[in-house]
Amino acid sequence: MPKNPPITQPSKKPKIIEGLASRGAALDILRLLRSGLALDEALSVSKTFESLEGADRGFARALVMTVLRRRNTLDEIYAPFLDRPLKPNQHEVRTILRLAAAQIIFLETPPHAAASTAVDLARERRETAGFAKLINALCRRMAEADPERIKALPPRTDTPGWFWRKLERSHGAKAARTIAQVHASEPPLDLTFRTSADRDEWAEKLGAEPVGEVSLRQLDRGRTENIEGYEDGIWWVQDLAATLPARLAGDVAGKRVYDLCAAPGGKTMQLAAAGADVTAVDISPSRMERLTANLQRTNLKATSFICDVLDWQPEDLADVVLLDAPCTATGTVRRHPDLLWSKKEEDAEALAVLQDRMLDHVTAMVAPGGLLIFATCSLLPEEGEERAARFLKTHPEFERVPVTEEDVAGLPVINRDGDLRCTPAVLADKGGMDGFFAARFRKKD
Ligand SMILES: C[S@@+](CC[C@H](N)C(=O)[O-])C[C@H]1O[C@@H](n2cnc3c(N)ncnc32)[C@H](O)[C@@H]1O
The missing domain is CATH 1.10.940.10 (NusB-like)
Structure with missing residues (x-):
């Protein structure tokens, strides 16, 4: 040598x-x-x-x-x-x-x-x-x-074996490769605005790219607090994929909405901005502090409770219940790459049991004709597709309301069952989006 x-x-x-x-x-x-x-x-x-x-x-x-x-x-x-x-x-x-x-x-x-x-x-x-x-x-x-x-x-080099096999089996080999490639880079920052008109007005001001219905994508990040409009609460940070589950609630103006597992409040803010009467529930006091601060900054209103969803028994029935259940968060690896190494295959099994219990518990809160939206920021079918299938089997009083193109601003994120399925492979050339699953059910009259 x-x-x-x-x-x-x-x-x-x-x-x-x-x-x-x-x-x-x-x-x-x-x-x-x-x-x-x-x-x-x-x-x-x-x-x-x-x-x-x-x-x-x-x-x-x-x-x-x-x-x-x-x-x-x-x-x-x-x-x-x-x-x-x-x-x-x-x-x-x-x-x-x-x-x-x-x-x-x-x-x-x-x-x-x-x-x-x-x-x-x-x-x-x-x-x-x-x-x-x-x-x-x-x-x-x-x-x-x-x-x-x-x-x-190969792109799968930095994906643990168990996760890679899950990605390939549930999303296909091509998407799995793209997901692994997207996971390797710094993601863009997405900002959510109250309306698409607000978003369009700010697109030029911030020099950011419109994505979806109400989001702007910033490539040059810097400190979030230094971006114009932050102090005035014009926008909040929320991945494009994370904006979609709340949109499945449709027109919520004047409706009673229970946002369960709500903190730090991304979906609460969307629902409140759309004119809903929102009650936000979460078990974590520190995360609820962030929810309160977010609502204050954006000058939006919601009633909030720090409580285990499984213990919460509201008196009134809701027009919409949104359950953003705890999960492996494997859909957020772009921003939290530690999850690649801290999560294990068996974690999803335990969380799936909790998700089923939560789903079973919240059915009683939905008014006849009302909607139940189940969401997780996971890429694993155990925490998405399989939970929706089990729910429909065990709750014949509910029916699936398929997601429409209009619900998701035309993004290619609707699966064969008619549920929402986002992965980082969607908009991959622009930095992708978080992995998310959401299903919408209606309680029969
Ligand atoms: C995916 S995060 C929610 C994100 C939030 N919906 C948003 O859009 O900003 C899941 C939340 O579930 C909460 N959580 C976990 N177990 C819970 C329980 N048993 N009851 C209520 N909240 C719970 C966690 O504290 C966490 O804030």
Whole structure:
């Protein structure tokens, strides 16, 4: 092997010291995820991440997201250069190598900066200090790796086997490949407006692209709070797919609507903006705080209860009950790539039991002739298609009301049964959309 000059830089320039803070924060967040926290929780409790500002903060976040989205690909980058595989418990060394590979291959960081900060991170920690030399050597090899070899890896590389098989079986091989490709990139930001007229007026102002009936798609994100119209509550952040279940309620002006599992309130705001008399129920006090803040900011009204849906017994019957049930959230992997590695196949089975119980419980709340909308942000049929089929079998007092093209602004998101089925493969060339399932049932008179 030809001798290469070392690519670490001996001098500690301020830029690299600053850079070390963002890499240290990324390492900290990835450790918190390993301890069982969800991504949003880890980002909010990490003190090292909190202490970062501006570009450093953005870089730390980009590092974490790249490691989560491209985990197996990153392992493929350095693993061939190891004499023997790392031991399963060598988590910190593995994470430092993944961070370095993410920078060298995907984030266009100069290899010497990726290598020197990886070595410094390793030296700072007792459990990794002895690996500093190895890390340095591997970074040098990675910088010389053939990018074509990485490009040739199949799209399913970064999808866990069980999830890949589910995607292929339920959405087809082509869609599964597209979903995996969409999961690998940063998604756009979607903003929801009260009406399509508002949306059209703001499209030009924000230089954003209209999608669906009332949404704008922003590619250049920055901080959400800095986007014009935020303070005035003109719009709220909501993925295009997440806007569709509430639209299945039709014209809700003056109608009584129960929004169950409502927090942080995306659908509550849509329903309230459409003139419904909304009652929002959710079990989580902290998420309900966010719902209240969202309603205040947008100057919209709803009655709210912090309560387990399974214990909630309202006196009045509703014209519409929307149940946005707890689920694996596998439809939101674009924004929460930690779910790829934290969710397990068996999680859906336990959640399906809860979804059935919730569906059974809320049937009593629907007025004769009223609608029940069941939704989950899942890509798994156990939490969608199969729940709808079971519901219709066990509740002959309800009938399916098929979703129409008009309900979904012409988007190709209606399945063979007439239910809503969104996947990230829809609008893939524009960043896709979240995975969502929704079925609409009417209680017979
Ligand atoms: C998919 S999220 C809801 C998103 C929300 N509908 C929106 O559009 O912003 C599911 C929600 O279910 C709530 N939840 C979970 N179990 C619950 C239960 N037993 N009773 C009430 N809410 C529950 C969670 O706190 C979470 O906020």
